[in-house]
Amino acid sequence: AQSVTQLGSHVSVSEGALVLLRCNYSSSVPPYLFWYVQYPNQGLQLLLKYTTGATLVKGINGFEAEFKKSETSFHLTKPSAHMSDAAEYFCAVSDRYQGAQKLVFGQGTRLTINP
Amino acid sequence: DTAVSQTPKYLVTQMGNDKSIKCEQNLGHDTMYWYKQDSKKFLKIMFSYNNKELIINETVPNRFSPKSPDKAHLNLHINSLELGDSAVYFCASSQEGYRANVLTFGAGSRLTVL
Numbered sequence: 476a477q478s479v480t481q482l483g484s485h486v487s488v489s490e491g492a493l494v495l496l497r498c499n500y501s502s503s504v505p506p507y508l509f510w511y512v513q514y515p516n517q518g519l520q521l522l523l524k525y526t527t528g529a530t531l532v533k534g535i536n537g538f539e540a541e542f543k544k545s546e547t548s549f550h551l552t553k554p555s556a557h558m559s560d561a562a563e564y565f566c567a568v569s570d571r572y573q574g575a576q577k578l579v580f581g582q583g584t585r586l587t588i589n590p
Numbered sequence: 591d592t593a594v595s596q597t598p599k600y601l602v603t604q605m606g607n608d609k610s611i612k613c614e615q616n617l618g619h620d621t622m623y624w625y626k627q628d629s630k631k632f633l634k635i636m637f638s639y640n641n642k643e644l645i646i647n648e649t650v651p652n653r654f655s656p657k658s659p660d661k662a663h664l665n666l667h668i669n670s671l672e673l674g675d676s677a678v679y680f681c682a683s684s685q686e687g688y689r690a691n692v693l694t695f696g697a698g699s700r701l702t703v704l
Contacts, residue, residue, distance in 0.1 A: 507689045518594070518680055518695035519633075526690040563631060575621060575638040575645035575687035583631045 477502045477568040481581035489589045494553040496584045498540075498566030501547065507569040508549040509578065510540055514562045522564075525549060536560070561588045593617050594696040596681050602702045603671055610667045611699045613681030619694070621645075621687050622664040624656060627678040627698070636679075639664055640687055668701075676703045 482497040500506055507526050511519040523534025530542040536559075540551045549566060566581040594615045603609055615622065623646075624636040638646035639658040653669045668675060678700045682693040 509692075511695075516697070518682075518697045519693075520695070521692050524690070524692065565633065569689040571687065571689045572638075572646055575640055576684060576689055576691055576693075577635055577638070577646060578625075578693060579635075580633040583633075585631075 477506070477570045477579045479566050479568050479579055479581035481564075481566050481584050483584055484582060485585045485587065487587040487589060488556050490558055491555050494538075494551070494556045494560065494586065496551040496564050496566075496586065498549045498551065498581060499547050500549060500566070500568045502568055506542075506549075508540075508542060509567045509569065510534065510538070510549075510551050511565045511567060511580075512562050513565065513583075519565065522551070556586075556588050558588050558590065561586055593694050594681055594683055596679075596696040596699045598699060599697065600700050600702075602704065604704055605671055605673060607671050608667070608669045609671060609701070610665055611679055611681075611701070613664045613666070613696060615662055615681075615683040615694070617683055617694060619683035619685050620661055621684045621691075622658065622661070623682040623684075623693065624664065624666050625680040625682060625695075627680060629677070633680070637664075637666075638687070645687065671701075671703045673703050676701055 478501045509524045510522040525542045567578045570577040637656045642658045678698045681696040684691040
Protein backbone atom coordinates (compact mmCIF):
# COMPACT_ATOMS: atom_id res chain seq x y z
CA ALA A 476 0.00 0.00 0.00
CA GLN A 477 1.08 3.54 -0.69
CA SER A 478 2.06 5.87 2.15
CA VAL A 479 3.50 9.32 2.64
CA THR A 480 5.58 10.78 5.45
CA GLN A 481 6.09 14.49 5.86
CA LEU A 482 9.02 15.35 8.06
CA GLY A 483 8.21 18.24 10.36
CA SER A 484 4.65 19.07 11.29
CA HIS A 485 5.61 22.71 11.62
CA VAL A 486 8.17 24.72 9.66
CA SER A 487 8.92 28.35 10.34
CA VAL A 488 10.98 30.58 8.03
CA SER A 489 11.63 34.27 7.65
CA GLU A 490 10.13 36.25 4.81
CA GLY A 491 12.49 36.04 1.85
CA ALA A 492 14.14 32.83 3.07
CA LEU A 493 14.18 29.47 1.35
CA VAL A 494 11.21 27.22 2.00
CA LEU A 495 11.86 23.46 2.15
CA LEU A 496 9.09 21.06 3.04
CA ARG A 497 10.03 17.40 3.12
CA CYS A 498 8.03 14.47 1.78
CA ASN A 499 8.97 10.82 1.51
CA TYR A 500 6.76 8.20 -0.01
CA SER A 501 6.37 4.48 -0.19
CA SER A 502 4.81 2.94 -3.27
CA SER A 503 4.72 -0.50 -4.84
CA VAL A 504 4.18 1.01 -8.30
CA PRO A 505 5.68 4.06 -10.00
CA PRO A 506 4.30 6.86 -7.86
CA TYR A 507 2.12 9.74 -8.89
CA LEU A 508 2.83 12.49 -6.38
CA PHE A 509 1.04 15.69 -5.48
CA TRP A 510 1.46 18.72 -3.26
CA TYR A 511 -1.70 20.46 -2.12
CA VAL A 512 -1.98 23.65 -0.06
CA GLN A 513 -4.72 24.50 2.41
CA TYR A 514 -5.20 28.10 3.45
CA PRO A 515 -7.08 28.75 6.71
CA ASN A 516 -10.74 27.76 6.52
CA GLN A 517 -10.45 26.74 2.89
CA GLY A 518 -10.32 23.56 0.89
CA LEU A 519 -7.19 22.11 -0.63
CA GLN A 520 -5.83 23.35 -3.91
CA LEU A 521 -3.19 21.81 -6.11
CA LEU A 522 0.31 23.28 -6.05
CA LEU A 523 1.94 20.79 -8.41
CA LYS A 524 2.09 17.16 -9.39
CA TYR A 525 4.52 14.60 -10.74
CA THR A 526 3.38 11.74 -12.92
CA THR A 527 6.08 10.86 -15.44
CA GLY A 528 8.81 12.67 -17.35
CA ALA A 529 10.80 15.59 -16.00
CA THR A 530 11.62 15.05 -12.35
CA LEU A 531 11.71 18.75 -11.48
CA VAL A 532 8.15 19.98 -11.44
CA LYS A 533 7.12 23.62 -11.28
CA GLY A 534 3.89 24.70 -9.70
CA ILE A 535 1.92 27.78 -8.84
CA ASN A 536 3.15 30.67 -6.69
CA GLY A 537 6.83 29.95 -7.36
CA PHE A 538 6.88 26.49 -5.78
CA GLU A 539 8.67 23.52 -7.26
CA ALA A 540 9.38 19.94 -6.27
CA GLU A 541 11.86 17.34 -7.37
CA PHE A 542 11.09 13.66 -7.65
CA LYS A 543 14.04 11.55 -6.51
CA LYS A 544 13.35 7.87 -6.96
CA SER A 545 16.56 6.74 -5.27
CA GLU A 546 15.62 8.69 -2.14
CA THR A 547 11.85 8.07 -2.44
CA SER A 548 11.42 11.79 -1.90
CA PHE A 549 9.36 14.61 -3.34
CA HIS A 550 10.43 17.70 -1.39
CA LEU A 551 8.75 21.04 -1.99
CA THR A 552 10.82 24.22 -2.27
CA LYS A 553 10.42 27.91 -2.90
CA PRO A 554 13.46 30.19 -3.17
CA SER A 555 11.97 33.15 -1.33
CA ALA A 556 9.10 32.92 1.15
CA HIS A 557 6.27 35.41 1.11
CA MET A 558 3.86 36.13 3.94
CA SER A 559 1.03 34.82 1.79
CA ASP A 560 2.66 31.36 1.74
CA ALA A 561 1.60 30.73 5.34
CA ALA A 562 -0.66 27.68 5.12
CA GLU A 563 -0.86 23.94 5.64
CA TYR A 564 0.88 21.85 2.98
CA PHE A 565 0.02 18.26 2.16
CA CYS A 566 2.02 15.78 0.15
CA ALA A 567 0.03 12.93 -1.35
CA VAL A 568 0.54 9.80 -3.42
CA SER A 569 -2.13 8.58 -5.78
CA ASP A 570 -3.31 5.02 -5.78
CA ARG A 571 -5.83 3.37 -8.05
CA TYR A 572 -8.42 1.25 -6.32
CA GLN A 573 -11.17 -0.59 -8.18
CA GLY A 574 -11.32 2.00 -10.92
CA ALA A 575 -11.18 5.00 -8.62
CA GLN A 576 -8.36 7.28 -7.62
CA LYS A 577 -7.40 7.22 -3.99
CA LEU A 578 -5.17 9.99 -2.66
CA VAL A 579 -3.14 9.01 0.37
CA PHE A 580 -2.01 12.10 2.25
CA GLY A 581 0.84 12.81 4.58
CA GLN A 582 0.08 14.35 7.93
CA GLY A 583 0.65 17.88 6.70
CA THR A 584 3.21 20.59 7.44
CA ARG A 585 2.17 23.95 8.76
CA LEU A 586 4.33 26.70 7.24
CA THR A 587 4.70 29.90 9.23
CA ILE A 588 6.37 32.96 7.75
CA ASN A 589 8.05 35.41 10.11
CA PRO A 590 8.26 39.07 9.07
CA ASP B 591 -18.74 30.31 -9.89
CA THR B 592 -17.88 27.84 -7.17
CA ALA B 593 -16.61 24.58 -8.68
CA VAL B 594 -17.31 22.30 -5.70
CA SER B 595 -19.75 23.64 -3.15
CA GLN B 596 -20.68 22.12 0.18
CA THR B 597 -23.46 23.00 2.58
CA PRO B 598 -23.54 23.68 5.40
CA LYS B 599 -20.12 25.16 6.09
CA TYR B 600 -20.57 24.76 9.85
CA LEU B 601 -22.71 22.27 11.70
CA VAL B 602 -23.04 22.01 15.49
CA THR B 603 -25.21 19.24 16.87
CA GLN B 604 -25.77 16.93 19.83
CA MET B 605 -24.67 13.34 20.14
CA GLY B 606 -27.21 10.91 18.79
CA ASN B 607 -28.63 13.27 16.18
CA ASP B 608 -28.73 12.62 12.44
CA LYS B 609 -27.29 15.16 10.01
CA SER B 610 -26.55 15.57 6.32
CA ILE B 611 -23.95 17.42 4.32
CA LYS B 612 -24.58 18.21 0.68
CA CYS B 613 -22.07 18.57 -2.13
CA GLU B 614 -22.46 19.73 -5.71
CA GLN B 615 -19.92 20.17 -8.47
CA ASN B 616 -20.37 22.09 -11.71
CA LEU B 617 -17.19 20.90 -13.39
CA GLY B 618 -18.76 18.03 -15.31
CA HIS B 619 -16.58 15.56 -13.44
CA ASP B 620 -17.46 11.88 -13.30
CA THR B 621 -16.00 11.04 -9.91
CA MET B 622 -16.76 12.49 -6.48
CA TYR B 623 -15.25 11.86 -3.08
CA TRP B 624 -15.69 12.44 0.61
CA TYR B 625 -12.59 13.00 2.71
CA LYS B 626 -12.44 13.44 6.48
CA GLN B 627 -9.93 15.77 8.14
CA ASP B 628 -9.51 15.15 11.85
CA SER B 629 -8.42 17.56 14.56
CA LYS B 630 -4.75 16.88 13.74
CA LYS B 631 -5.36 17.85 10.11
CA PHE B 632 -4.96 14.27 8.90
CA LEU B 633 -6.93 13.67 5.70
CA LYS B 634 -8.39 10.30 4.86
CA ILE B 635 -10.66 9.15 2.09
CA MET B 636 -14.08 7.89 3.11
CA PHE B 637 -15.99 7.28 -0.11
CA SER B 638 -15.68 7.62 -3.84
CA TYR B 639 -18.45 7.55 -6.42
CA ASN B 640 -18.07 7.27 -10.18
CA ASN B 641 -21.16 8.16 -12.19
CA LYS B 642 -23.43 7.51 -9.19
CA GLU B 643 -21.81 4.15 -8.45
CA LEU B 644 -20.01 3.57 -5.14
CA ILE B 645 -16.42 2.61 -5.86
CA ILE B 646 -14.55 3.15 -2.61
CA ASN B 647 -15.91 2.58 0.88
CA GLU B 648 -12.95 2.93 3.17
CA THR B 649 -14.05 0.96 6.23
CA VAL B 650 -16.33 3.73 7.37
CA PRO B 651 -18.97 2.89 10.04
CA ASN B 652 -22.42 2.05 8.73
CA ARG B 653 -23.73 5.21 10.37
CA PHE B 654 -22.25 7.06 7.41
CA SER B 655 -24.28 6.71 4.24
CA PRO B 656 -23.33 8.53 1.05
CA LYS B 657 -25.87 9.08 -1.68
CA SER B 658 -25.30 10.24 -5.22
CA PRO B 659 -28.57 11.16 -6.96
CA ASP B 660 -26.65 12.16 -10.09
CA LYS B 661 -23.02 12.56 -11.02
CA ALA B 662 -22.99 16.22 -10.00
CA HIS B 663 -24.14 15.58 -6.45
CA LEU B 664 -22.79 13.55 -3.57
CA ASN B 665 -24.42 13.86 -0.16
CA LEU B 666 -23.30 12.45 3.16
CA HIS B 667 -25.79 11.42 5.81
CA ILE B 668 -24.62 10.55 9.29
CA ASN B 669 -26.84 8.72 11.78
CA SER B 670 -26.48 8.62 15.54
CA LEU B 671 -23.66 11.13 15.68
CA GLU B 672 -20.78 10.46 18.07
CA LEU B 673 -18.17 12.77 19.56
CA GLY B 674 -15.52 11.20 17.35
CA ASP B 675 -17.38 12.29 14.24
CA SER B 676 -16.32 15.87 14.91
CA ALA B 677 -14.11 16.79 11.97
CA VAL B 678 -14.00 18.75 8.76
CA TYR B 679 -15.54 16.86 5.87
CA PHE B 680 -14.32 17.70 2.37
CA CYS B 681 -16.08 16.88 -0.82
CA ALA B 682 -13.95 16.63 -3.97
CA SER B 683 -14.34 15.73 -7.59
CA SER B 684 -12.14 14.66 -10.50
CA GLN B 685 -12.57 13.96 -14.18
CA GLU B 686 -12.25 10.21 -13.73
CA GLY B 687 -10.54 7.86 -11.35
CA TYR B 688 -7.26 8.02 -13.21
CA ARG B 689 -4.25 8.22 -10.89
CA ALA B 690 -2.85 11.37 -12.47
CA ASN B 691 -6.04 13.35 -12.19
CA VAL B 692 -6.23 16.38 -9.95
CA LEU B 693 -8.93 16.55 -7.32
CA THR B 694 -10.87 19.77 -6.89
CA PHE B 695 -11.91 20.22 -3.28
CA GLY B 696 -14.78 22.07 -1.71
CA ALA B 697 -14.22 24.47 1.17
CA GLY B 698 -15.17 21.89 3.77
CA SER B 699 -17.98 21.38 6.27
CA ARG B 700 -16.93 21.61 9.90
CA LEU B 701 -19.01 19.25 12.03
CA THR B 702 -18.94 19.66 15.82
CA VAL B 703 -20.69 17.05 17.92
CA LEU B 704 -21.38 18.06 21.53
